[in-house]
Amino acid sequence: MNDTNANDAPAAADLHAGVEALLLMATEPIPTPQLAEALQVPTHLVEQACRDLARFYDDTGRGFALRHVGGGWRYWTRAEHADLISRWVLEGQQSKLTQAALETLSVIAYLQPISRARVSAVRGVNVDGVVRTLLARGLVEESGADEGSNATLFVTTDYFLERMGLESLHELPALAPHLPDANELEAELGRMVEVAPDEPTGAAQDADEGERHEH
Template identity: 40%
Template sequence: MEIKNLKAITEGLLFASGDEGITIKQLRKIMDISEELAVHLIKELQYDYEHAERGMMIIRSHEVYHLTTKPEHSSYFKKLLEAPQSSRMSQAALETLAIIAYNQPITRSEIEDIRGVNSDRSVQTLVARSLIEEAGRKEGIGRPILFATSKEFLTYFGLSSIEELPPLPEDLDMDELEKEADLFFSEMDDEN
């Protein structure tokens, strides 16, 4: 394999390792290369970052290498963290979240049966926001993924357990059930 491909893979591994970083030993094992080559790849990347107008750099701390931002740009990162982020969820995401909260664990197709529309994007949004998570697989054909609310869901809505969700009246039909749940979640979303 060409050195530039190995360098690109190393860069990707540094990025993917995030805050944990990566060691030379891990690079050697993952890429099946010698220690000398792993060290050489890191040094080349460090050189590239230092000698180009790049926003990243590689640091070493306790034998672990990290891809990080350059300190001279810190004022911009501070502004990014201080800028208010939109935390509003779409109506579709709120509906999907309500369905999952009251019917968990539940598959994507079961969610879609209740909503009557494709819910892929809503499920992806909720997973990305860590409000729902995979809760195993359902027995049967295809073994579809089951979804349930997460600890972050409880924290986000100020609940200590799922049992604190407001009870739904027994005589509600599905449309009313969704409206009640949507009302609860939209009120909670507005508060956060």
């Protein structure tokens, strides 16, 4: 509700408190316009309140931070407390992705949109099982079809950005120096796909099928 009269705007302390109350209940990032609608104040005031709170938490060394990632605002515990949280709450309770899934997710993240066959070509194994796992976890999603082969293309999701703590894919770190540039890798993939069928059979069954047992 961006047309609220400035004279009707709540005091900064009340606005900050309202933002905190809403974000404490959030299970996913909340966009600024959605917060503004709930608080019935102009969007720019909510944006400023969130930035004020984020700066306040940083300046006072709180154990949590307010960050804008995945298209909205959400509280995060600070990285320096990861070991403490892992020991107390998370250890043994979180289902981690396997190395195979992480590698597959990385290929999709850097070369998206990309077909399953091309991911298989990069990794040298059939990735059907791993891609199903990544889809089930909401980390990747289908995004149309390749014009030439009609193969389904995959991209990462907003949830992937949220879990990575990124605002956009532009914030992905550069590929390691010993790895080929993404464009070079894509060119190599193109040459490989010309030889291999776009949708591989299960000939090289995925060591990654062990993914099915991690749910």
